[in-house]
Amino acid sequence: MIGRVTQQTMQRSTLANLQLNLAKMSSLQEQMSSGKRITKPSDDPGGISTAMSMRSEKSAYTQYSRNIDDGLGWLSSADTALQSAVSQLRGARDLTVQSGSGALNASGREALATEIESVRDGLLAIANTQHQGRNVFAGTSDSAVAFDASYAWTGTAGGSVDRRVSPDTTVRADVDGSAAFGTGSSSVFALLDSIAADIRTGVDPGPRLAEIDVRMDTMLGELSGVGSRTNRMTTTQGVIENRLLDLQISISDIEDVDLTAAIVELQSQEVAYQGALGATARVLQPTLLDYLQ
Amino acid sequence: MSTFSGISTALSSLIAQRQALDVAGQNIANSNTVGYTRQRAETTSVPSTTVPSMFSTGTAAGNGTRVTGITRMGDVFLDARVRTATSSASYQTSRANTLAQVETSFTEPTDLGMASSLQQFWSGWQDVGNAPDSASARAVLLGQAAALTTTIGDGYRAVETQWSQLRATTATAVTQLNTTAASIADLNGQIRAISVSGGNANELIDQRDVLITSLSGLAGATTQAREDGTVDVLVAGNPLVTGSRAETVSILGATTMAGGIGQPPAGAADPVRLQWDRSGTPLVLEGGSVAAQVTDLGTSGPLASTATMWNDVATSLATAVNTLHQGGQGTGTPASTGLDFFSFASGLPAATGLSVAITNPSDVAAADPVKGALDGSWADRIAQLATATGGPDSLYRAFVVDLGVRTDTASQRATVLESTRSTAENLQLSGASVDLDEEATNMLAYQRAYEGAARVLTVMDEMLDTLINRMAV
Numbered sequence: 001m002i003g004r005v006t007q008q009t010m011q012r013s014t015l016a017n018l019q020l021n022l023a024k025m026s027s028l029q030e031q032m033s034s035g036k037r038i039t040k041p042s043d044d045p046g047g048i049s050t051a052m053s054m055r056s057e058k059s060a061y062t063q064y065s066r067n068i069d070d071g072l073g074w075l076s077s078a079d080t081a082l083q084s085a086v087s088q089l090r091g092a093r094d095l096t097v098q099s100g101s102g103a104l105n106a107s108g109r110e111a112l113a114t115e116i117e118s119v120r121d122g123l124l125a126i127a128n129t130q131h132q133g134r135n136v137f138a139g140t141s142d143s144a145v146a147f148d149a150s151y152a153w154t155g156t157a158g159g160s161v162d163r164r165v166s167p168d169t170t171v172r173a174d175v176d177g178s179a180a181f182g183t184g185s186s187s188v189f190a191l192l193d194s195i196a197a198d199i200r201t202g203v204d205p206g207p208r209l210a211e212i213d214v215r216m217d218t219m220l221g222e223l224s225g226v227g228s229r230t231n232r233m234t235t236t237q238g239v240i241e242n243r244l245l246d247l248q249i250s251i252s253d254i255e256d257v258d259l260t261a262a263i264v265e266l267q268s269q270e271v272a273y274q275g276a277l278g279a280t281a282r283v284l285q286p287t288l289l290d291y292l293q
Numbered sequence: 294m295s296t297f298s299g300i301s302t303a304l305s306s307l308i309a310q311r312q313a314l315d316v317a318g319q320n321i322a323n324s325n326t327v328g329y330t331r332q333r334a335e336t337t338s339v340p341s342t343t344v345p346s347m348f349s350t351g352t353a354a355g356n357g358t359r360v361t362g363i364t365r366m367g368d369v370f371l372d373a374r375v376r377t378a379t380s381s382a383s384y385q386t387s388r389a390n391t392l393a394q395v396e397t398s399f400t401e402p403t404d405l406g407m408a409s410s411l412q413q414f415w416s417g418w419q420d421v422g423n424a425p426d427s428a429s430a431r432a433v434l435l436g437q438a439a440a441l442t443t444t445i446g447d448g449y450r451a452v453e454t455q456w457s458q459l460r461a462t463t464a465t466a467v468t469q470l471n472t473t474a475a476s477i478a479d480l481n482g483q484i485r486a487i488s489v490s491g492g493n494a495n496e497l498i499d500q501r502d503v504l505i506t507s508l509s510g511l512a513g514a515t516t517q518a519r520e521d522g523t524v525d526v527l528v529a530g531n532p533l534v535t536g537s538r539a540e541t542v543s544i545l546g547a548t549t550m551a552g553g554i555g556q557p558p559a560g561a562a563d564p565v566r567l568q569w570d571r572s573g574t575p576l577v578l579e580g581g582s583v584a585a586q587v588t589d590l591g592t593s594g595p596l597a598s599t600a601t602m603w604n605d606v607a608t609s610l611a612t613a614v615n616t617l618h619q620g621g622q623g624t625g626t627p628a629s630t631g632l633d634f635f636s637f638a639s640g641l642p643a644a645t646g647l648s649v650a651i652t653n654p655s656d657v658a659a660a661d662p663v664k665g666a667l668d669g670s671w672a673d674r675i676a677q678l679a680t681a682t683g684g685p686d687s688l689y690r691a692f693v694v695d696l697g698v699r700t701d702t703a704s705q706r707a708t709v710l711e712s713t714r715s716t717a718e719n720l721q722l723s724g725a726s727v728d729l730d731e732e733a734t735n736m737l738a739y740q741r742a743y744e745g746a747a748r749v750l751t752v753m754d755e756m757l758d759t760l761i762n763r764m765a766v
């Protein structure tokens with residue numbers, strides 16, 4: 001619309017334009033000084049939705065990484081324990097084979113039996129291995145040992161120490177002691193006890209070798225289970241680290257300001273502002289009164 | 294045709310030009326006065342007194358000029374447009390401001406906000422699950438839970454404070470509305486008195502129009518002009534000012550948010566509302582900032598929905614955690630089971646009444662009762678509530694996004710309406726404001742005309758001098 005122009009309308013529109021320019025500059029400057037493109041939800045409602053989801057995902061993945069660190073500690077304790085248990089049991093097997101030669105006298109048999117009993121003690125100690133005060137082979141048990149003096153397993157059937165490694169996966173961090181060592185009279189400790197008794201009484205422990213082999217196979221099975229779970233956790237750890245990095249970059253892309261673009265924009269805004277100021281200085285000065293005598 | 298009639302013609306011009314010059318002076322003096330509308334001295338030529346009759350003295354020049362009035366160069370239609378635009382712009386600006394203020398109480402996206410508090414709380418459960426035997430992990434979890442309840446309570450209280458402030462602002466605005474209406478009625482009375490006696494009430498009309506525009510911004514006022522120069526002001530279709538009489542409006546309803554939106558400890562909602570004092574009938578405004586404030590204070594306003602969201606988040610959090618927590622088992626001897634993790638204080642809104650019910654760290658139920666004393670799988674199950682559909686996290690996030698959208702939309706609409714208002718005002722000003730160049734030109738014209746009239750007088754004088762003094766008698 002073509003309207004009448006007066007000093008006052010000019011003054012107002014100039015002021016409004018200056019205000020607009022200044023407001024744009026202030027918003028750019030705020031973005032640059034804070035380094036953030038989004039400082040409140042209405043800055044970019046779509047962006048805030050993604051940013052908040054990503055932040056919560058990042059927090060969850062950081063926690064998964066912590067869980068894995070903790071789980072790997074458990075698994076490495078279990079791994080060491082099971083490896084030495086297998087080697088101890090192998091020693092006991094050798095002793096059993098040795099005792100079956102029939103060329104031993106009573107004192108020789110007694111010595112072998114005692115040696116087997118000491119292997120049993122060693123195995124029991126290994127089965128009671130602890131990680132940070134908790135039983136590696138009875139993870140959810142609060143008793144001091146995983147296997148008590150009567151070889152009874154103190155754990156709970158179905159109870160396991162699990163570590164969450166992803167939103168819908170958990171990995172077991174302990175080892176079921178009752179599976180690895182057996183429990184009570186069917187345990188590896190009772191087996192060694194009865195072999196020692198056989199040796200003392202001169203019975204040929206030869207047929208027991210098969211039982212030792214079964215036990216050893218079970219232990220090796222558990223050991224490979226520990227190995228595969230360790231592997232799984234380590235792999236997941238790598239995946240999580242990549243994901244965390246991706247998330248960090250994405251969050252930064254959404255929330256942070258692009259400095260180069262912001263600087264260029266600020267520069268051009270400054271030019272516009274200076275132009276507006278210059279125009280104001282020229283426009284608002286002259287009136288007809290300046291030229292009348 | 295008398296010998297001296299020319300003198301009176303020149304005199305009439307001298308008087309008229311001086312008056313016109315006075316008006317130009319008034320215009321220049323008020324070139325920066327807010328609401329001032331430029332004026333013009335209307336001059337008209339005075340016809341000769343000759344009447345057609347038998348004894349008419351033949352053709353004669355007119356009898357000079359005279360000022361018939363001082364016109365106020367306003368345009369009622371442009372004024373009305375400014376009022377309508379002001380009413381909707383104030384309404385939308387006020388609503389956008391309320392939303393923007395609500396938004397500032399949400400420190401998102403940062404590591405200090407509610408979302409981050411929730412994430413820390415769920416991580417705390419995983420840490421307890423990882424080390425059910427660790428008293429320190431449990432103590433840390435209880436600390437995080439307490440921090441979470443504080444965050445929720447603070448969020449609710451921030452809304453409460455904003456509500457009270459807005460309520461006080463609205464009460465002030467209503468007082469201002471009544472004062473403005475009374476002033477308009479007073480001015481109406483003065484303008485009528487002056488108009489009746491044939492005087493010039495232009496400056497009073499300017500003042501009244503400024504007040505009416507400010508009333509439009511407050512309450513969306515419209516006007517009806519009357520023949521005696523007064524103006525009736527209507528809000529929501531009912532007269533607020535009729536001639537020199539003004540009605541008054543009062544604000545009713547609760548003064549605390551609990552009462553205003555019907556949250557505990559108050560009972561049913563006693564919403565903030567307006568009413569005509571004289572008739573006692575309710576007043577529902579259709580525009581202006583007071584209308585926006587009353588809407589914002591209402592049970593479906595942004596403050597009420599924010600308060601409800603905090604309550605919903607508190608309830609959802611407590612219900613979800615408690616339901617699971619009751620099925621788990623703590624570590625003490627005997628192991629505690631069936632305990633609530635969170636509790637609500639009675640007689641308070643869920644958000645401020647929420648507190649951690651567990652005081653003894655060993656009562657935190659991290660274990661599945663059938664999986665051994667140091668089981669941590671139950672804590673892991675509780676931690677999984679973080680991603681539950683309809684859980685506190687998703688409720689909160691959805692609200693923040695929605696608030697962002699609403700604030701953004703409201704502020705964009707406010708910007709558009711503000712520019713409409715500014716356009717309307719520019720149009721009004723382009724007609725009504727003083728142009729110094731124009732006034733200078735007019736001044737020149739009046740000055741020259743004055744000089745001319747003075748010259749005519751001199752010539753007349755010389756003529757008469759010749760006639761009276763120089764004639765040889």
